[in-house]
Amino acid sequence: QTVVTQEPSLTVSPGETVTLTCASSTGAVTSGCYPNWFQQKPGQAPRALIYSTSKKHSWTPARFSGSLLGGEAALTLSGVQPEDEADYYCLLYYGGVSGWVFGGGTKLTVL
């Protein structure tokens, strides 16, 4: 069974930079996994932020960026805002073996 692992929780102060990571149990995350990142606030549906490692949707704030870092997918928030407090999920593609698999999510607290 394929497992995608994220930090369970992170705490950051407003204005700081934070990086969330996404690791795969099968080995290094590559661009072929088409890494996606979603933001979810309480009671809301997930909102797409980043796709195909680093591409942004038209609505994605400029402070969000995606990359591959040391064999993992990464989401960096530069200059965190209080409204960025949310759960963040990564999503990876494994083809016919497992299809699309979400990470367990990172709860980002802005204090």
Add this chain to the structure above:
Amino acid sequence: QVQLQESGPGLVKPSQTLSLTCTVSGGSISSGGYYWSWIRQHPGKGLEWIGYIYYSGNTYYNPSLKSRVSISVDRSKNQFSLKVNSVTAADTAVYYCARALMIRGVIETFDYWGPGTLVTVSS
């Protein structure tokens, strides 16, 4: 702008079939370039991809759910549907429908989502 809306019973008895429909507005489900997806979230937990369908009827499912799940499309109503057979309490979740965007023939993201609907499996 495309919008998606889930609908269906909020309560299903164990061993019965869960049925949900997603209505798409602001765009045609038959326009091509997209797959139409179902994703669920168990209470207080993470997300799980269930599967998706193309307007032509091609489907792909999560291997762990494939034996109990089917997704269909009704192009005349601009809707697609989910059925989960033989449900148990473990199928209690918020069910989301979402649009999967294809770029040069490859699905790269799930860009638009419905608000979600809670389905509880209980007698």
